[in-house]
Amino acid sequence: MTQLGSKGQSEIVGLMVIVVILILMGMFYLGFSNIADSKSSVGERRGLEAENALKSVMQLDLEGLGNIEGLVVECGNGNCSGLESTLIEVYSVVLRPGESYKFSAYIDGVEIYEYGACNLGLVSSYPFPKNGLFYEVKFKLCG
């Protein structure tokens, strides 16, 4: 009787172990399949945001200052103060809180100006010819 009782008890313990293992396996399966399927279009929107943040600001009409293209050309001639103050003013309004950026300008591939701090982010580019030179502005959006 005692032998039968202890045998039954050990079988129940074994059964419980199997049950626990099955439940854990089920939970792992559900958890992992949920993670694997979790997709988002945030990355696509970030790319769009980076591209539009540059394009729209480059087209922007600045009262009494022309536009950013003109300020980049002026920066190429050695005066970058107008460009920098405009970038600070515009992007502080246009970008969302917590977003950072890096704005850099090139003439024929040589960097003439860089502003902002941003390491990992999406880069957009805006090339334009002016006075026989090839200008390019790059904008990196982080955060």
Next chain:
Amino acid sequence: MKKGQVHVTETILVVFIVLIILIIGVVGYYRFSFEKNKSLEGELSERAATIMLAKAVNLDELACGDGDCVDAGKFLPFRRVLGEDLGRFRSIFGRKKIVFRQIYPVLDGSVLEVECDTANYIQMDYPNNCGKWTVYEFNPDNEYGSKISTIVSLYYPEFDRYVVGRLEIDHYDTIRK
């Protein structure tokens, strides 16, 4: 207790536990599938809204001639066309609300939520007398929506002037907390 009785008790216990596991499994899987479908519905709605975010700027009805900006002068005519052919635009946009706002130069705080309409348009201080254009809205069940947005270049043809705006899309297919 006899050996046979112990075996019968064990068998009943095993069958009972297996049944409990099966029931828990089926209920759990059903609930999980339901939640997953809801989440998938939300993702698809968000994806559709993201595509719309990129597409709306290039719609002939709204875009500038060169396609690199949104023509603010087309908003009011677009709303009129929308009213005449709502069925067509519902099939294109679905359950959404599409709003354009001017964000730079910064407008006076009192006009940020003022809808731009014909009455504002004919005023001398236009476009500084209103802050947003709701170009499309279809939300028959009055649901709460999720908002996504992107920066756009807004062009005022009346003044030949470019400003920075934001395109906001509220999508209502799924309520996301």
